Amino acid sequence: MEQGPLILVTNDDGIFAPGIRTLVQEVKALGRVLVVAPDKPQSAMGHAITIHSFLRLQRTDLMEGIEAWSCTGTPVDCVKLAIYKLLGGKRPDLLVSGINHGANISINVLYSGTMSAAVEGAMEGIPSVGFSLMDHGIEADFSHVRPVVRNVVGNVLKHGMAAGTCLNVNVPKNTGEPLKGIRVCRQAKANWEDEFETRLDPGRKEYYWLKGEFKSEDQGHDTDVYAVNNGFVSIVPTQYDMTAHHAIARLNTWDHAVG
Amino acid sequence: MEQGPLILVTNDDGIFAPGIRTLVQEVKALGRVLVVAPDKPQSAMGHAITIHSFLRLQRTDLMEGIEAWSCTGTPVDCVKLAIYKLLGGKRPDLLVSGINHGANISINVLYSGTMSAAVEGAMEGIPSVGFSLMDHGIEADFSHVRPVVRNVVGNVLKHGMAAGTCLNVNVPKNTGEPLKGIRVCRQAKANWEDEFETRLDPGRKEYYWLKGEFKSEDQGHDTDVYAVNNGFVSIVPTQYDMTAHHAIARLNTWDHAVG
Numbered sequence: 033m034e035q036g037p038l039i040l041v042t043n044d045d046g047i048f049a050p051g052i053r054t055l056v057q058e059v060k061a062l063g064r065v066l067v068v069a070p071d072k073p074q075s076a077m078g079h080a081i082t083i084h085s086f087l088r089l090q091r092t093d094l095m096e097g098i099e100a101w102s103c104t105g106t107p108v109d110c111v112k113l114a115i116y117k118l119l120g121g122k123r124p125d126l127l128v129s130g131i132n133h134g135a136n137i138s139i140n141v142l143y144s145g146t147m148s149a150a151v152e153g154a155m156e157g158i159p160s161v162g163f164s165l166m167d168h169g170i171e172a173d174f175s176h177v178r179p180v181v182r183n184v185v186g187n188v189l190k191h192g193m194a195a196g197t198c199l200n201v202n203v204p205k206n207t208g209e210p211l212k213g214i215r216v217c218r219q220a221k222a223n224w225e226d227e228f229e230t231r232l233d234p235g236r237k238e239y240y241w242l243k244g245e246f247k248s249e250d251q252g253h254d255t256d257v258y259a260v261n262n263g264f265v266s267i268v269p270t271q272y273d274m275t276a277h278h279a280i281a282r283l284n285t286w287d288h289a290v291g
Numbered sequence: 292m293e294q295g296p297l298i299l300v301t302n303d304d305g306i307f308a309p310g311i312r313t314l315v316q317e318v319k320a321l322g323r324v325l326v327v328a329p330d331k332p333q334s335a336m337g338h339a340i341t342i343h344s345f346l347r348l349q350r351t352d353l354m355e356g357i358e359a360w361s362c363t364g365t366p367v368d369c370v371k372l373a374i375y376k377l378l379g380g381k382r383p384d385l386l387v388s389g390i391n392h393g394a395n396i397s398i399n400v401l402y403s404g405t406m407s408a409a410v411e412g413a414m415e416g417i418p419s420v421g422f423s424l425m426d427h428g429i430e431a432d433f434s435h436v437r438p439v440v441r442n443v444v445g446n447v448l449k450h451g452m453a454a455g456t457c458l459n460v461n462v463p464k465n466t467g468e469p470l471k472g473i474r475v476c477r478q479a480k481a482n483w484e485d486e487f488e489t490r491l492d493p494g495r496k497e498y499y500w501l502k503g504e505f506k507s508e509d510q511g512h513d514t515d516v517y518a519v520n521n522g523f524v525s526i527v528p529t530q531y532d533m534t535a536h537h538a539i540a541r542l543n544t545w546d547h548a549v550g
Binding site: 073075076077078079080081082083084086087088089106108109112113115116117139141142143148151155156179180183187191194196197199211213214215216218219221223224226227228230231237238239240241242265267268269270271272273274275276277278279280282283284286287288289290291 | 334342347348368372374400439446456458470473478480482489496501526527530534535536539546547
């Protein structure tokens with residue numbers, strides 16, 4: 033459709049991941065869709081951008097009637113290239129990122145390329161949503177995510193977004209049971225207990241693989257972790273103002289005399 | 292010194308950048324210093340971590356009496372490797388990152404590897420500070436930054452940090468005039484007006500270099516942009532809770548019925 037809103041679609045799992053295909057299928061009836069997504073997996077790239085090298089775009093056959101480009105860079109690079117190269121500075125009416133193969137709850141919002149693309153959209157004043165499914169598998173079942181995408185995108189197009197914010201939407205893995213609904217949440221307090229697996233290469237030199245375990249001790253029932261662990265879709269309004277406003281008064285009591 | 296606090300030092304410009312050397316010189320008298328920093332420039336890597344490849348560490352002669360390691364990964368990888376590989380899970384008493392060659396004011400906190408390392412430190416419960424100088428040059432003059440480091444690190448060791456926060460410290464370029472002082476600030480509202488410079492490779496295929504112009508229209512006098520543009524050091528308390536708490540009530544008025 034050439035009428036209706038201009039919808040930019042990206043992800044971090046790469047343009048050939050099933051998740052982005054599902055997302056395109058759900059939004060393509062709503063307006064003009066432009067897909068710009070990484071040419072390879074870019075999970076956990078956070079808000080990285082490419083400044084020490086150049087970028088390329090390649091026109092790609094993703095789906096009939098859809099303009100799609102693969103990009104050599106990160107998810108945030110994709111957003112910037114879409115706006116400043118392909119659209120000549122024009123802002124899309126909506127940005128959707130995902131559907132990520134794997135959850136982006138709690139502090140994972142900071143590591144997530146999927147969510148960083150949505151945050152970049154918010155910085156550009158574009159109503160933006162990141163969608164993630166709590167299932168890492170390449171053969172993950174996205175069927176129950178489709179109506180969630182339709183509901184959230186419908187709401188965003190109808191109501192708009194608060195300035196400086198985007199949405200982080202996480203959907204539980206399909207268990208066969210219906211979803212219990214959608215809950216607006218805060219980001220849970222949690223952390224990664226990391227570990228590095230040490231291996232030896234054929235030359236007996238060490239190398240390390242990151243492994244980690246996600247631990248949430250946040251007991252709140254208003255968190256994204258609680259929601260998805262109890263059969264609900266979580267929506268966390270997410271902002272890029274990282275100022276800890278509550279900490280300013282205490283810092284002003286410090287002795288700041290430099291000498 | 293083997294007594295005193297354990298201080299982890301990292302950066303994003305790479306272990307051989309003058310900025311990290313200055314930082315190590317200023318903190319080495321305070322306790323035991325461990326340096327783990329990227330083996331190459333990792334600017335603008337944000338909160339990226341390496342999960343699709345492995346990591347290596349290489350013992351490096353940085354400065355006499357200092358344990359220093361270069362790492363093949365990102366600044367956040369460096370923090371994780373320091374804690375979970377080199378220190379066996381022990382948390383340092385202080386993390387300092389920088390001194391970055393270039394400012395990390397306003398929204399640049401999200402792109403910055405320097406600040407993402409400090410944010411990772413905060414996630415691990417470590418009092419953490421990122422230092423940046425508004426001078427990109429490899430020959431930048433850091434002399435006026437030294438007393439700022441001593442003041443801020445002294446305050447952090449004395450007072451500790453509010454849970455879930457770290458500090459983003461930006462210092463104006465040395466103009467010969469004395470610094471006017473230190474101001475506790477909020478992150479300015481600003482944006483990048485980006486542009487991609489298109490070039491042709493020898494095979495006549497296009498490639499793109501990101502160029503951008505930083506634009507702040509925030510008129511507040513309480514921002515980091517205002518402070519550094521007026522001769523002050525800015526300190527922004529920075530948190531990793533990205534929840535837009537103020538936006539939750541409005542989202543709860545949406546129709547969330549999925550079907």
